[in-house]
Amino acid sequence: MATKLPPVDIVIVGMGWTGGILAKELGPTGLKIAVLERGGQREPKNDFAVPLIRDELRFSSRHDMMMDVSQDTYSIRNNPSETALPMRRLGSFLPGEGVGGAGAHWNGVTWRWPDHELRIRTKYEERYGKNYIPGDMPLQDWGVSGAELEPYYDKFEYVAAISGKAGNIKGAIQKEGNAFEDPRSREYPLPPLLQNHASQLFAKTAKELGYHPFVRPTANASQPYTNPDGMKIGQCQYCGFCERFGCEANAKGSPLITVIPVAMRNPNVELRTYSWVTKVLKDSTGKKATGVQYVNVLTGEEMEQPADLVILAGYILSNVHLMLLSGIGKPYDPQSGTGVIGKNYAYQAGAGVTLFFEDKSFNPFIATGGWGTSIDDFHTNWNFDRTKHGGIGGAYITVGGSHGRPISYRPLPPGTPQWGSAWKRAVAKWYQGSINISASASVMPNRINYLDLDPTYTNRFGQPLMRMTFEFRENEHKLVRHAAEVIGGIGKAMNPTLMSKPAPRMTWSVVPYQSTHNTGGAVMGADPNTSALNRYCQSWDVSNVFVTGAGAFPHNSGYNPTGPVGALAYWTADAIREKYLKKPGSLI
Amino acid sequence: MAEGKSRVDVGRRQFLGGAGVAGAAAAAAHALTPVAPASAQTPAQTAPPAGAQPPQPAGYTYFKPQEALFIEAVVDHMVPKDELTPSGTDIGLATYIDRALAGSWGKGDRLYMQGPWARGTANQGYQLPLTPAALYRAGIEGANAHCRKAYGQTFDRCTSEQKEVFLRELSGGKITLAGGLPGRAFFSVLYDNVMEGMFADPIYGGNRDKVCWKMIGFPGVAANNAENVKQYADGRRFPANPVGIADMS
Ligand SMILES: Cc1cc2nc3c(=O)[nH]c(=O)nc-3n(C[C@H](O)[C@H](O)[C@H](O)COP(=O)(O)OP(=O)(O)OC[C@H]3O[C@@H](n4cnc5c(N)ncnc54)[C@H](O)[C@@H]3O)c2cc1C
Numbered sequence: 001m002a003t004k005l006p007p008v009d010i011v012i013v014g015m016g017w018t019g020g021i022l023a024k025e026l027g028p029t030g031l032k033i034a035v036l037e038r039g040g041q042r043e044p045k046n047d048f049a050v051p052l053i054r055d056e057l058r059f060s061s062r063h064d065m066m067m068d069v070s071q072d073t074y075s076i077r078n079n080p081s082e083t084a085l086p087m088r089r090l091g092s093f094l095p096g097e098g099v100g101g102a103g104a105h106w107n108g109v110t111w112r113w114p115d116h117e118l119r120i121r122t123k124y125e126e127r128y129g130k131n132y133i134p135g136d137m138p139l140q141d142w143g144v145s146g147a148e149l150e151p152y153y154d155k156f157e158y159v160a161a162i163s164g165k166a167g168n169i170k171g172a173i174q175k176e177g178n179a180f181e182d183p184r185s186r187e188y189p190l191p192p193l194l195q196n197h198a199s200q201l202f203a204k205t206a207k208e209l210g211y212h213p214f215v216r217p218t219a220n221a222s223q224p225y226t227n228p229d230g231m232k233i234g235q236c237q238y239c240g241f242c243e244r245f246g247c248e249a250n251a252k253g254s255p256l257i258t259v260i261p262v263a264m265r266n267p268n269v270e271l272r273t274y275s276w277v278t279k280v281l282k283d284s285t286g287k288k289a290t291g292v293q294y295v296n297v298l299t300g301e302e303m304e305q306p307a308d309l310v311i312l313a314g315y316i317l318s319n320v321h322l323m324l325l326s327g328i329g330k331p332y333d334p335q336s337g338t339g340v341i342g343k344n345y346a347y348q349a350g351a352g353v354t355l356f357f358e359d360k361s362f363n364p365f366i367a368t369g370g371w372g373t374s375i376d377d378f379h380t381n382w383n384f385d386r387t388k389h390g391g392i393g394g395a396y397i398t399v400g401g402s403h404g405r406p407i408s409y410r411p412l413p414p415g416t417p418q419w420g421s422a423w424k425r426a427v428a429k430w431y432q433g434s435i436n437i438s439a440s441a442s443v444m445p446n447r448i449n450y451l452d453l454d455p456t457y458t459n460r461f462g463q464p465l466m467r468m469t470f471e472f473r474e475n476e477h478k479l480v481r482h483a484a485e486v487i488g489g490i491g492k493a494m495n496p497t498l499m500s501k502p503a504p505r506m507t508w509s510v511v512p513y514q515s516t517h518n519t520g521g522a523v524m525g526a527d528p529n530t531s532a533l534n535r536y537c538q539s540w541d542v543s544n545v546f547v548t549g550a551g552a553f554p555h556n557s558g559y560n561p562t563g564p565v566g567a568l569a570y571w572t573a574d575a576i577r578e579k580y581l582k583k584p585g586s587l588i
Numbered sequence: 589m590a591e592g593k594s595r596v597d598v599g600r601r602q603f604l605g606g607a608g609v610a611g612a613a614a615a616a617a618h619a620l621t622p623v624a625p626a627s628a629q630t631p632a633q634t635a636p637p638a639g640a641q642p643p644q645p646a647g648y649t650y651f652k653p654q655e656a657l658f659i660e661a662v663v664d665h666m667v668p669k670d671e672l673t674p675s676g677t678d679i680g681l682a683t684y685i686d687r688a689l690a691g692s693w694g695k696g697d698r699l700y701m702q703g704p705w706a707r708g709t710a711n712q713g714y715q716l717p718l719t720p721a722a723l724y725r726a727g728i729e730g731a732n733a734h735c736r737k738a739y740g741q742t743f744d745r746c747t748s749e750q751k752e753v754f755l756r757e758l759s760g761g762k763i764t765l766a767g768g769l770p771g772r773a774f775f776s777v778l779y780d781n782v783m784e785g786m787f788a789d790p791i792y793g794g795n796r797d798k799v800c801w802k803m804i805g806f807p808g809v810a811a812n813n814a815e816n817v818k819q820y821a822d823g824r825r826f827p828a829n830p831v832g833i834a835d836m837s
Contacts, residue, residue, distance in 0.1 A: 051836040054809035057788035062693060073700045078711055085708040085715055088700040197823045238813035361825035365806055366813040406787035406806050418759065418779070419666035424803065428672060431804035432825060457702060509711040 002293055002302040008032040008270075011292055011307035013277045013322065014314035016101015017562065018548035018569040020255035020263060021156075022311050024229075025573035027266030029581065034305060035269065036294055038276040038314075039098030042256060048246035056405040060244045065105045067095040072459035074317065076510050078471040080334060080448055086457050086465060092509065093347075093516040094244070095315050099273060100256035102315065102516055103562075107243040107369035107402055108219030108252055110162045110566075111559040112153045114182045115146030116382050120555060123382075124392055133392065136447045137475065138337070138344060140554045143526040143535035146182045149567050152574075154185055156566030157217075160253030161225045161233040163190040164217025178214045180380040193222045193236065198362045198435040199373040202399035205494045211375040216400060218370025219253030229262045240403040242369030252369065274298045278461050280310055280326035280545060289328075289545050295461060308584070309544050309576070313569075316551035317451075320345075320521035321466040324453050329522070329532045329541045334448050334469075340532040340540075342452045344445035344520035345468065346556035349476040350395070351439040351484040351504040354411050355496035361432040364404030372400015378486060379442075379558045391478035393442025395558045397487055399435055411436065413498045437491055439483035440515075443556040446473045451521045471508055479558075480504035517561050522551040534588045536575035537568060543586040546572055650690040650721060651682075654742070658728045659685055661744035665751045666782055673799050676782070684785035684794030685724075685778075694721035716773055727774030730765025731758070791833045801830040808832050 009031035012019050023035050047053075058064045067090070075084035096102030116123045121139045124132060133139050166187045167177030176192075192215035195203070203213040220236040227233065234251040242252065250257050263269050279293040281304065291306035312319040323329055323341050332343035378384050379394035386392065403409060411434035416426045454467040472480070481504050488502035505514070525531030528540040537552050539545040548569050550561040579587050648656050663676025663685075673679055688694055696719035708715045716723065731754070732742040739750045746754065757763045759779065763771035785794030787801070789809065795801065801808055808830040820826045 051809045051833040054811070055789055055833065057784055057792060061784060061788075063698065068698050069700045070696070070698055076712060078709070082709065083706065085706055085712045086700045086702065087712075088714050089698065091713060194817050194821065196817065197821050200821065235814060237811070238817045239811040240813075241809075241811070360823045361820075362823070363816075363820045363826040365811065365828075366817050366820060366826060404806060406801065406804060407784055410783075410787075410804075419755070419782075421668055421670040421672070424667070424670065424672045428803050431806070456704065507711060509713070511711070511713045 002304040004304045004306070007291070007306035007308075008034045009307065010034075010309045010311065011036065011305050012311045012313055013292065014038075014101060014312070014318065015099045015255075015260060015271060016096055016313065016315060017103035017255045017566060019101070019311075019313035020103070020259035021566065021569040022313055022548065022573050023263035023269050024259040025570065026577060027263050027269045029577060030268055031581075033266075033269045034307070035271045036275040036277050036292070036305070037099055037271065037273050038297065039273065041273050042099045042104060042246065044246060044248065044250055044256060048248040050248050053245055053248055054239070054241050056241075056407050059105075059241075060405060061407055063090050063094060063244075065096065065098065065244070065246065066090060067097045073465060075454040075457050075465050075467045077467075077469055078508060080469055084454055084467045084469070087510050091511045092514050093518055094513065095317055095516065099260065099271070100246075100254055103255040104246050105244050106219075106254070106516075106562065107560075109370035109560045109562075110157065110160065110217050110219055111563040112146075112149075112181060112184070112567075113557050113559055113564050114180075114380050114382075117555075117557050118142045118144055118146055118149070120392075128386065134475065137392070138445045138447060138530065139392065140523070140525050140530055142554055143524055143531070144571070149564070149571065150182070150185060152567035152570040153563060155570050156563065158189045159227050159229065159258050160219045160566065161190060161221045161227060162188050162217050162219055162253065163193050163222035164188040165192045165215055167214060176214060178374075178376050178380070179212050180376045180382070188217060189227075190222045190225055193218065193220060193368065193371045194238075195371070195373055196362060196366065197360070198401065199371070199399050201494055202435070202437065202490070203373045205490055206373075206375050209490065209493060211377045213373050213375050216370060216372045216374045216398060218368075220368040220370055221251045221253065227258060229258065231258050231262065233257065236368050238366050238368045240365040240367045240405065242367075243402055275303070277314070277322065278325070278463060280312070280322055280328055282326065282542065286327065287542060289542050309546070309580075311546045311548065313548045316518050316521060316549045317466065319547050319549055319551050320451050323522055323532070323547070324451070324466065325463055328539055328545055331452055332450050334450055337447060340523070340528075340530065342450045342521050343530075343532070344523050344554050345449050345451045345470060346443040346445055346519045346553070347470060347508065348515040348517040348556060348558075349441035349443050349472050349480050349505060350514070351441070351480045351487060351502060353437050353484070353487045353491045353502040354500040355435045355437065355491050355494055356411070356413050356430050356498040357433045357435070358497040359433075362401070362435060363432065364401050364409060364434070367401055367403050369402050370400075371402070372398045374398040374400070378483070389478045389482035391475045391482075392444050393475070393479055393555075393558060395439040395441035395479055395483035397437060397439045397483070397490070399437055401436060404431070406431070414500055435494070435496070437487045439480070439487050440558045440560070441476065441479045441483055442558045443472070443519075444475045445520065445555050446475075449473070472506060477504070477506060480506070515560075517550070517556065519550040519553040519556040519561060522547050523554040524552040525554060534586070536579075536587050537572045538575070538580070538587055540586070544584065546576060548572060646683075648682075648686045650686050650694065654732070655724070655728045656682065656686075657744040658732060658742070661751065662755070662778065663782060663785070665748065665755065667786065672803050678796070679786070679799050680790075680794040680796040681782055681785035684788070684792055685781045687793050688781060688784070689721040689724055695719055714773065716769075720777055723774055723777060726767065726769055727765060727778070730767065730769050730771070731774070733766050734763060789833050798830040798832055801828070806830060809836060
């Protein structure tokens, strides 16, 4: 039997970006808060010390900072007709584990998703008509507008030390920034990062072609910075060991050096590491959570932590898994299209092309996680006519190699032998002279892309694995084919010696890394029949459960997720502090 | 018949020459097989290249002698000695792989090992009930059995042309090894490990003397580029003088 602990007011599951934000924002209420984190503690000056941290094999190839799939993983398949098999090794995406979560080893790219993404169904119907949205696409509004989120985006950007250039300050277009973004109240906290030769060449060509290049905003600090909470951030050293690694210069906006230490100054906030939450407990009505069950993974003991309020902040995949395991909301059924937990699971689509220049050196190892130059002409630009590709959404296009770490980065022209002296000569010849142009594309929800519990495989605690049924469907094919054409055109105009064939990703494989941009499964919205959470990210069914993270996204943009993940975490924290704690119960 | 092999062997002794240590592993392995005549063990007279680090301690902790012959032959075929690098064995690739397999990764660290087992689709990734170490054991046995049948001899004794054909077929998914083991699954792990041995930090036993980093101009672990990013933003090549973990420890 589980050991029952003295109750707390609030239990938070997971101490990554969103767990850190919630703990920091709710700490000053004086309520007793326990944060349960399945992994261990991390201390930048010890865990990220040089030269230890600059080890591509350990941290990148062997995923030292990420989830250990021998303990718990996901079963995966492309279609409901297949038998899902466990993801036996990490590959396509890399959930974090340990204090800081994936926020300790992310790239840092931080976007504001515009209003036309948050009100996506309304906007597309208005502009393209109801019939433009396919019948198998449960596209829906988020229940929150861009204007409502603006102050929360702002808050996250100032906390996370985002370097960038505004494109639209209160309606005034700024020449160097992203002209297509929604109006913002002020500049970024830090100026944009420097750009390398590859990004400069891309910017020049893109401009000549009539596009609108700008420096991509990211949490790699261009200058030393003190955030509004008084946390000190160092200057990025462009070391090329950023994503998948911790930052020894404290120059990456990460929860480890921002919200978490601030939260821990509150004596009423307790962080319990090595505490793996296995279930949210409910009372006999099923409408109220009574706390969580967890395992102390150092001893194997089962514990019960009673709490008045439960906040799931364990990354989208853990959050949805816990909701399915605990019966928080009705599981989604793809046959009937009813139910909500697991619905609208999405991921990131894309296309890429590699350019080879005989006479140039791009020094790919002088780099940082989120830098690069992008164009948003086919993505956030609402004026771009989507009937050109016939789909919904778009793709933003970037040149911005984040590293030159040679176990994984060795671009070669098509047709190069895989080994032997000719292979070596090609590796040596092209390592310095390559540029990748990448397109990051939206994924719209599809009726048969969803998450549920696996009937066969279990995790270390004997609980069913979560099953992921996902494929890039027709809408994504339209977007990435179009994106491939665009990047091919830009590539050619950059006049390389050689160029690969622009490659749209047509099918989802679990093997190569693509992105840790999993979204959906516990989506927010205005209607309890089609969403798991209301507009404050509160469970419709169990009102003392709030859920953070990209699981709340009803669709996935071409943009990286953490801008709105951070903004929504602040938005939810505000709703809990200002509304829920004053009058517990459903906020809608 | 043994042409390919002796050519490789000579090159490797020339590189390691004066140090005369790395040969010991090979000597131990070769002693069990008639293939390497005793004369081949004679240290060559060439001095080690200037700046070479002392070779890693020789010897294998996972590979059996026949397996060591296979791996040495594979890495020497894939990474032959030429103007860019010494041979695969001489830059420590066999040592790297041996240690990876003897360690936790080889024993299935971070690998979900619960059945039931099914082939699955390519998109579902690795689905064999084998740790990397077990996969190598079965894979090498199967590869040698295949080569014996196709060429009348184990892989290490095949000609360079035969090795090339075999590896191409294995990588192309054209070969099923003994017991139904899919050849491509073995190849893809083997290939990844060869790449890791070349390009990982030398502290893991491969990339000896940072020779593969020098080959491409990768500067290694010491990288405070806040100034370099400005100076080298114009297409000029950064003059890399690679530094590894051991250099900074
Ligand atoms: C390599 C990489 C690069 C990335 N780059 C970008 C980028 O450039 N831009 C961008 O927008 N996003 C990026 N991301 C994604 C970004 O890191 C996430 O969006 C963000 O961290 C999500 O915050 P979160 O709080 O939801 O989850 P996390 O920050 O991952 O925190 C979740 C925490 O919960 C813990 N946990 C999970 N389950 C349990 C449980 N059952 N019990 C107890 N604890 C649990 C985990 O161990 C983890 O510490 C990247 C991710 C990775 C891996």
